[in-house]
Amino acid sequence: MASAAEQLAANINFGALAKATELKKRIWFTLGALIIYRLGTYIPVPGIDPTIMQQLFQQHSGGVLAMFDLFSGGALGRMTIFALNIMPYISAAIIMQLMTAVSPQLEQLKKEGEAGRKKINQYTRYGTVLLASFQGYGIAVGLEGMAAAGQSAVIDPGLFFRFTTVVTLTGGTIFLMWLGEQITQRGVGNGISLIIFAGIVANLPLALAEIFELSRTGQMSPLFLIGLLVMSVAVIAFIVFIERAQRRVVVQYPKRQVGNKMFGGEASHLPMKLNPSGVIPPIFASSLLLMPLTVAGFSTSGGPEWLSWITATLGRGQPLYLAVYVGLIVFFAFFYTSIVFNPQDTADNLKRNGGFIPGIRPGKNTAEYLNHILMRLTAVGAMYLALVCLLPEILISRFAVPFYFGGTSLLIVVSVTMDTVGQIHSHLLAHQYEGLIKKAKLKGRRG
Numbered sequence: 001m002a003s004a005a006e007q008l009a010a011n012i013n014f015g016a017l018a019k020a021t022e023l024k025k026r027i028w029f030t031l032g033a034l035i036i037y038r039l040g041t042y043i044p045v046p047g048i049d050p051t052i053m054q055q056l057f058q059q060h061s062g063g064v065l066a067m068f069d070l071f072s073g074g075a076l077g078r079m080t081i082f083a084l085n086i087m088p089y090i091s092a093a094i095i096m097q098l099m100t101a102v103s104p105q106l107e108q109l110k111k112e113g114e115a116g117r118k119k120i121n122q123y124t125r126y127g128t129v130l131l132a133s134f135q136g137y138g139i140a141v142g143l144e145g146m147a148a149a150g151q152s153a154v155i156d157p158g159l160f161f162r163f164t165t166v167v168t169l170t171g172g173t174i175f176l177m178w179l180g181e182q183i184t185q186r187g188v189g190n191g192i193s194l195i196i197f198a199g200i201v202a203n204l205p206l207a208l209a210e211i212f213e214l215s216r217t218g219q220m221s222p223l224f225l226i227g228l229l230v231m232s233v234a235v236i237a238f239i240v241f242i243e244r245a246q247r248r249v250v251v252q253y254p255k256r257q258v259g260n261k262m263f264g265g266e267a268s269h270l271p272m273k274l275n276p277s278g279v280i281p282p283i284f285a286s287s288l289l290l291m292p293l294t295v296a297g298f299s300t301s302g303g304p305e306w307l308s309w310i311t312a313t314l315g316r317g318q319p320l321y322l323a324v325y326v327g328l329i330v331f332f333a334f335f336y337t338s339i340v341f342n343p344q345d346t347a348d349n350l351k352r353n354g355g356f357i358p359g360i361r362p363g364k365n366t367a368e369y370l371n372h373i374l375m376r377l378t379a380v381g382a383m384y385l386a387l388v389c390l391l392p393e394i395l396i397s398r399f400a401v402p403f404y405f406g407g408t409s410l411l412i413v414v415s416v417t418m419d420t421v422g423q424i425h426s427h428l429l430a431h432q433y434e435g436l437i438k439k440a441k442l443k444g445r446r447g
Contacts, residue, residue: 029183029186030187030188033179033183034183037179037198038198040081041072041202042078043081045079045169046164050079053077053079054078070199070203072084073203074199074203081171081172083172084172085199089173089177091131092128093124095127096127097340128177139169144162176195177192193412194416197413197417235410239414239415243273243274243414243415247271248270248271249270249271251267251269251357252358272374272377274381274384275384276340277340277378279411282385284332285329285332285389289324289328322393329382333382343370344367347362347364
């Protein structure tokens, strides 16, 4: 069976894609949805002076706002209806995952299968609306107090402006949440991830143009530019290699007799990713670390001394900044992995289905063995995440490279690309199998 699958995968080409009508519809639907999303990032929130807003955003760039603006494809900097992007939904989903680990009721819902999953998704949507409303109100109040060159960013501040801003920004997030679900159901890939992906890569042409302009004007040597491009390709290849790497734990199922027939006896494997925590640790670490810098950036020049000290010592590229950044990534890697993978539950499921790891007794010993493997994999994954995230920071601080795509965004782009390509490959493979089945049925009828 595996050799047949490999042979079909090797024969997949653009000709097969042209014949897969259902897949083409899904791809076109995905592209159309992403175009709608990009158009929405240019529709401004009512009551905002775009010129003043652009000046203010340039003054406060470099903090957490810059990272969120990168994820939103520039929508936050332009203060458009999609300024909050899909981030409230992601925050609500992460909070629900954390609560599932500490709440027995939610944990029980998670174990109820499809019905429980739908209930948790419903709670996540409610949480998204709540978070988006709070964030929208905070943005509205913050905008009323912001001014550049003696002019306010809000044309007509007041209660009506706050109400319309909250409704507009919350509605934009709800629409993106719905659009992401539609992409997942009717398109290709994970809709939420593709929306973030589209926002990040939207700035790629501008970043490349600026880098080539620096080389053309002599501010960056051609040799350094070539080295930067080669290093970028090498880092992407390294990310792909690590994200695909996994430790396969052999699982053996005993033979059992049902009537006169023997079943089971085959060996399978339990795949454990080398980076089980994914991109969540860098996102959490970046948000927590850049928050003081953002607060310091919004403060006036006559602020307290401790705020100035934070700005100086935790500036991007400073030794303390890099050390705290690595520490937070490692902490969240272990913390999040302990939530998403429970060795005891996995050991219980194996024991319930009659499976066992050769040389390891079922139950407690199996859980300890899986936990030992998981801790070593998490340690390697945390070092990998720290390395990938530190490299762009060093380039930005030491060599003044306008590298808009930091470690977090690069990880998201590569991971989403791999996932989407994998789903397209699965659709093509299923289409090829359907064609073989139809041919076999025709031959059987003729025979």
